[in-house]
Amino acid sequence: MKEKSDQAGERQEFERFRQKLTELAESGYQESVTGELYGIAKRWSERGDGGLLLRSVEWAEAHVRPSDPRHWNQVNHVLDRLDLYAVQLAAESDALAWVVRLLTERRGADSAFPRNAALYDLPYFMAVIADNRPSDELHRLLDRAAGNERVPFEASALLLCEMAVRGKADESHAAVRRIREKLQEAGHPLSRLPLRVTMLERDLPLRLYGPDGSGGHSTPFGPIRRAGKTDREAARGLAERTAIMPAAFRSIHTAEEAERMEAAVRNWRERSNGRSEAAVFEFADRFEPEHVTPGLLLRLGLASLHGAAPETVLLRPLPADRMFVFLYGAAANGGAYSSGGHNAYGRLDAWRSAMALAGVPDDADIPSAIERIEGCHWSYFEAPTPWFRQVAWDVGIVALRPDGRTLAVLAATDTD
Known part of the structure; x- marks a missing residue:
């Protein structure tokens, strides 16, 4: 019955x-x-x-x-x-x-x-x-x-x-x-990809999934209007610091290298409303980490900073593992309308970007890449320019490589 x-x-x-x-x-x-x-x-x-x-x-x-x-x-x-x-x-x-x-x-x-x-x-x-x-x-x-x-x-x-x-x-x-x-x-x-998370991957913004597919993930990106008072005061302090300008510099990246640096944010550009720029510059003289200032970045002619005044550029030191969080969040979880590559191909794209920014060959193994990545001085930047959408997906990353004469930049933005 x-x-x-x-x-x-x-x-x-x-x-x-x-x-x-x-x-x-x-x-x-x-x-x-x-x-x-x-x-x-x-x-x-x-x-x-x-x-x-x-x-x-x-x-x-x-x-x-x-x-x-x-x-x-x-x-x-x-x-x-x-x-x-x-x-x-x-x-x-x-x-x-x-x-x-x-x-x-x-x-x-x-x-x-x-x-x-x-x-x-x-x-x-x-x-x-x-x-x-x-x-x-x-x-x-x-x-x-x-x-x-x-x-x-x-x-x-x-x-x-x-x-x-x-x-x-x-x-x-x-x-x-x-x-x-x-x-x-x-x-x-x-x-x-290693079968265990590395030291750079300790705080990955993993997406969580409920039984019905609901859930979410943390979003580490901008916009600059969310910056706190301490960040803004630090930005003004950096802007007031006398910028040491390179006697000479030149752009040295190839199209292939730029593509590798942009791997983590490619889904923003191709499957959403995003845009990005990547470049590598070589200086005539050696630069120290304290020489990376808003004035220096503005001198490079980056599209993402066009029209910005030095005091409006938010620039701060970025630990290597935090840098990886930005790349991983973009690559694995996506942007405004893109879902990212999840934790297989998304993770791989995050590594490709990090390695390219650090000047590591694409065929290098990850343990040796980590050593080179940790040897770079990393900075985060963004600014209230027309280039940055200033919604929820703004990011700028600078890598001063160990030689002190090479600086790599990645900027990306997306909007709904």
Whole structure:
């Protein structure tokens, strides 16, 4: 009797979900309707009913057609929530294969409700899984994926990288060793990333994911209007310091080097409304860290500082690990409209930028790169110029390299 009662309740709930989703498609956003849909999906998730979640997505793709183009996004948001709940419920014996199947067979480009592939892609779902499952279960996922031809190797590599930044990767585990060896044999870009966070990565702004995909991350960027009184007083003090100008200087970076320096903020520029500039200058004379002043930066002719007065330039020393936080936040978490590369390719892009700014060859190993990075004198800058958008994504980084004659600059800004 109880089983029949449960089945009847499930049918009623599914019918209610269909009615409300149809209402949303026809009438557009209504808080009560959307709230009820999310509530039903959450109850299914709490009961562990992944099949019903998937069935609802299939039904929507086949039967729901919004009457107004403006309503399509509302339905898509509900289906995104169903996807996320279903991924969380996927059994560890088949979780990675299930995600791959979800991405390839449901809500593809030909679907009535195509998934936003720029946001909800394989790296995103691997991050969600890594954040919400314990270490021992994640290692079993990697074990089972190794013998499953439905799971591409890239999925396992991404999951391992997500585990690594969360301190969940056991380097002695057989599956971890196999993935690591395969990455190295293939010369895969991710093979360069260590399986433990380094000293520069102690305070990474990791994105957190709730069961429904909610959560967030800290944003370390500007704008300058958020600067406190101490920062502003320090900026005025630096501006009043007599700037030692180089007798001669020249720009020495190549287009390839500028591209490497901008790797961390590339997603701002390419997938959002951002812009960036990167340059390397060589001075005729050696400069000391105290010689890096607003006056010196203004002399370099940077587009980001065009029109700024020395006293308006916020410039302060930047510890190397804090510098890495800025790069990592931009690369892994994205900008105004871009989601970043998460903790695999985002982490890799942060390292590429840091190494390029420090003058480290792109093929150097990370331990030797850290030594060179820590040997640089780092500074942070920004200014209330038209170039900086002054919304929430402004950053300027200066690296005076160990030789004292070479200075690298990266500036970036984005807006919604």
